[in-house]
Amino acid sequence: MPLVVQYPHHPGSGAPRPLSAAALWAVAAQVRRQAMAGRPGFTLPAEALVAAARRVTVNGRAVAVAWDLEHAVHDEAGAPVLGVCETDPELPDTALVSVNAHVVAGRPDLAASTAAHELGHVLFDVPAALGAPARRYRAVTADPEALLDRTTAASERRANEFMGALLAPPVPLHLRLLVHARAEGLRTVHAPHLGRQGSRVLAAGNPPDAVAGVIAAVAGDFGVSERFIAVRLARYRLLQGGLLP
Template sequence: MSVSLSYPHDPSSNAPRPLAAETVWAVAAQLREAVARRESPWAIDPKDLVAAATRLEVNRHRVDVHWDFAHAVHDEDRQPVLGICETDPTAPGIALVSINTALLANRPDLMLSTVAHELGHVVFDVPAATRQPARRYRSVSAGPHSFDGATVREERRANEFMGALLVPPVPLHLRLVAHARAERLRMVHAPHHGRVGCRVLARDTAPEAVGGVISALAGDFGVSDRFIAVRLQRYRLIEGGRL
């Protein structure tokens, strides 16, 4: 059974139109609904994510995703990368996704985020990749690589999709409120992208208290502290946060 996803696109090329962050979040929410969460109401297991994303229907076009966790993965310069999404014009509608398990064996949070990042490329880049081979990878470090403008946009979009898929705004906000109340931290009214009617964490909260809440949230969602910090900022869940 395939998962159906949709977003504004050019019908002639299947390429995404310029998408606001909220639109990317909505696409991630479509996929998240199809992922089983057997052990946690908040965190996603990479195996469950892969199981849900083997056959997709993106803007009414079928995409079959072939996953490989058994081989080392390199970029064009033979440098190791965390994951890669490839397409071949001789096999339209197929995405070949390889995850560098050897680099990720002791980092379950990084394994999860890499799978989700590459899925972002599958969802937004594969439907339009019909004319020539294409490769999109998640590097170990951004330092050695230089990207053109289009690739930078694709990478940012894949990261935004990854973030909203693993840590959506409303569930994150609900858990933030729960932890803040448990610690008796001050919450205030401010604009945000989370649960309607809920307050956000006050900007004058002590840094050590913020750090404690971030660590608790990271445990809830199975990601790193840094991952949570970025999502809190993106959703404006700490007073004064901005997009």
């Protein structure tokens, strides 16, 4: 079965209309629901994501995805990059995705985030690029804060935001945060947030070591790094006072 997603787009070109963060989270939820079907827990590893996304249907358009997770990946200058998504006019309706096996070796969290980022390019950039001259979209950073960098190209920010919400979506992340916070006796407060409606957020002023332990536990739940979780907490406003230093 293909992975099926829909989002607001231009019918003629297939290009996305401007998508808010919440709209990108909704697309990520569509993907996660299909990729996690039958999987226990909260971690979405690269292998499971690849298995679910060998064929995708984006707003009714079918795209085959050829994944390569076994080789090194470089840019035009020969510098290593985490991954790349390409289209080739000689391969109609196909996206070519590579994840740098050398760079992500021993880092399942990095493999998953790179695969998710490149899938974001497949879903949002490839439909409009098919049939045009070859296009490349590279993942060049392992830093989860890249999505906060306003100098990054819009397509890269979009792929990063999709990736973050795919691997650590707002409601499950909020629930796991509260489970661990309560187990540690940390203080929570009512404050505006973008997670589970009606639930509290982690209060400012809790012992830093205990907060760090909770973040580490949540990171383990979702199979990502602690810094990745800290960034998502900031994006969803689940930590009173914002991102940890």
